[in-house]
Amino acid sequence: MAGKPTIDDVARIAQVSRQTVSNVVNSPEIVRPETRARVEDAIGQLGYRPHASARRLRSQKSSTIGIRLAAMGDGISGSVLDRFLHALTEGAYARGMRVLLFTADDDAGEIEQIERLRDDRDADAFVLTSTSHSDLRTRWLLDQGIPFVTFGRPWAADDMGDPMHHWVDVDGRAGLRAAAEHLIATGARRVAYLGWPSPSATGDDRRRGWADAMSSRGASESELASLSIEAEEDVTAARVAVAEFLDRRPDVDAIATASDSLALGALIATTALGRTDVAITGFDNTPVAAAVGLTSVEQRLGMVADGVLELLMGVSGRDISMREPRPGEAHRLVTPELVVRGSGGGERPVPVVDPM
Amino acid sequence: MAGKPTIDDVARIAQVSRQTVSNVVNSPEIVRPETRARVEDAIGQLGYRPHASARRLRSQKSSTIGIRLAAMGDGISGSVLDRFLHALTEGAYARGMRVLLFTADDDAGEIEQIERLRDDRDADAFVLTSTSHSDLRTRWLLDQGIPFVTFGRPWAADDMGDPMHHWVDVDGRAGLRAAAEHLIATGARRVAYLGWPSPSATGDDRRRGWADAMSSRGASESELASLSIEAEEDVTAARVAVAEFLDRRPDVDAIATASDSLALGALIATTALGRTDVAITGFDNTPVAAAVGLTSVEQRLGMVADGVLELLMGVSGRDISMREPRPGEAHRLVTPELVVRGSGGGERPVPVVDPM
DNA sequence: CATTTCGCTTTGATCGTTCAAATCAGAATG
C-alpha cells in the first residue's frame, strides 16, 4: 500500500489470481474478455506496472541490448553513430527492449565489457558498429554464442552469399552512384572523386559507385584513375588535396566525395580558389552538410536500426530469437538516399560559399 | 551446473553459506580473511558473477541512470552531448552504475518516458540536458521526488545561492573571457563578438565573458555594442552576418564566437573575403574545430560527468543518495579550457584556410 | 564458573514476477 502496487494488489482488487493478472499483461488473448476488462480496470486504477527486474529474474531475459558508445575521434561523422543510436533506441522501445550503453577504449576492451554484461545478465544481445575485416569481436561473439548484429559488412570474400554472421549495412556504392549521376544530370561535365586512400573496404566500395556512373557514361579506366583524388578523413587534408588537384585539372567541374568531412575540405578549397562553379557532394548527411548547404548521401539510419532489430528479434518479435544465420536471411543492405541541396550542382539556388 | 553458477554453487564449493558469499561480494571487510580467501577462490574457479536482476529485485535499486538521447537538430554541437554521454557512461561504470538510453520528441515526451522507467524500476536517477528557464521537467521531477541532476543551470535569479535542484554547468563566461584575452594577447587590436540573438541565457552569459575581457582593456559600453554581431546557430547565418559586419567594420581583426558553428561561418566568410588576418575562436571544441584548426573552448565534459555523479551519489558512493539540495553543495560550475590552434590568432602558424 | 560480549557465520523470509502443473466449471460426446 505504501510503495508501488504489485501484481498481488491488482489481483486482490480484480478478484482474480496473480497469474491471471500476469496473463492479462503478457498474453491477453488467453483471458476471457470480461475477466480481462476487470483486470485492466484494476491495473489502470492502481497504476500498476510490472517490476522489470522481477520479470527479468524469473524469465531469464534481460530484454536489453548493449551497445558501445565509441569515443568518436572519427571527426564529423561521429554524428552518424549518434543518429543510429537514436533510431535504435526508438525501435527497441517499440519492441519492449531497452538500450544499455557502455564504453571501451579498443576492441579487446569491448569484448571484456560485453562479457561482463552478459555474465551479469544485464544484456542479452549486442550491436557492433564500425566492424573491420576479420574482426576480433565477431569471432569471439560467435564462439560464445552471444546474439549480435553488426552495423557494417564483414567485407569478406562473399558478404551476401556466405552468412558468417548477421549484419546490416548501407549500400555506399549505390549512394555514390546516385550522387555522381545527380552531378552529371545537373550539368557537370567532368566529375572527380575524392575518397580515402586505398585499400579501404568502405571507401573502395563507394568509389566503385562513382565509377559505375562514370563508366556508363563512357569513361575509361585510365580516365577514372586520373579523376581520383585521395585524402585522409580530415578537412584540412581534403582541402589541400583538392586545391592541388584543381590546379592540375581546372576542367573538373564537380567532385563526388566519400564523406562530409572530405566534402567540407573541398568546399573550403573551391571557395578559396573562387571556383564556386564546382559542384560538390558529401556522404552521411551530417549536420555540417545541412549547415553549409551541401548535397549529401543520407544513410537512412532508421532503416538500418529496423534491420538490426529484425535480425535480432524476427520481423515482429518481442524477444531476442536468433538462429544460425541462413543465406538470404542474415543480412540487410539499405539503399541510401540523396539529399539534394544548393551546393550539389547545377543552378546553385542558394550560393552558399561565395563572398557576398 | 548446466547454466551459469549461482551464489549457492559458490557457497557449496567454498563450504560456507549463501550469505557469506554475498558478504564477500558486497562487504568483504566483515568476513574473516581465510574464509574470504576460500570464497574468492571458489568465485574465481566458477567464474561466478551475481545476477544483476536478482540483486536489483531484492535490493530495490536499479543502479541505473536514465538519460535521453536528444534528436540533435542542434547542428554541429550535437557532439557535445555525445562526448558528455561517453564521459558519463565511463564514470557510471566505475561506480557500478549503468546508463540506460531513451528517446523523446519533446519535454512532455521525456517526462512520460521517465515516468515509465521509474515505474518499471528500470532506472532510479536521471540526468537532464539542455535545460531551459522554468523547465517543465525539473518541476515535475522535484514534485515526484525522483533523483536527478541537470547539465545546465536553471538560469533563475540566483543560480548559485538558491538551490532549487542539483545541477552542473560549464562556466561559459570564463570560457569566453579566456578566448577574448587570448586573442588580445596574440596581437588582436579589435575583438568583435559573434553570438546568438538576445535573450539567450547561455549566450548572454558567454557574451558577458567577452565583455569582461574588453572592459578590463578599457572598452566602453557603446564600443561593446558596436562590436557585437548576432546570428542564429547556423553556419550560413553566421557567414552572412560576419560578411556584412566586416564590410562596415574592416578595422576588426578578431572575432570571439559563442559556438563552433558560428565560428565556422565566420571562418568561411573571412576566407571568402580574403581577410585571413582575422583571428577567430569557437566554443565546444567540436571535431569540426579540430578539423579546420580552430581555437576553441573545451567544455571538459569529463569533469561535468564527474560532477553529475558526485551530486547523485556522493563523493565516492556507489548508491544513489540524494538529499535536499543544500546551498554550496548542490552545484558544480566547471571552468572550461581554451584549446589553442592555428586560426586562433597571432602568427597563424598553420595557415588553415587561405588558398594554397 | 556462570555470564556477557564480540566477531563471524548461518538461517529463514522476502523481493515481484513467470513457469508448470493442477483444478474447475461447463460443453460436448458416446
Next chain:
DNA sequence: CATTCTGATTTGAACGATCAAAGCGAAATG
C-alpha cells in the same frame, strides 16, 4: 447419465539474490 474434452483460472514452486535476525564459539567480564 457418466465421461471426456476444453477453455479459463488458480496453485505451488521457482528465479537468485539480500535483509534481518538468530546462532555459535571463543574471549572477556564479574
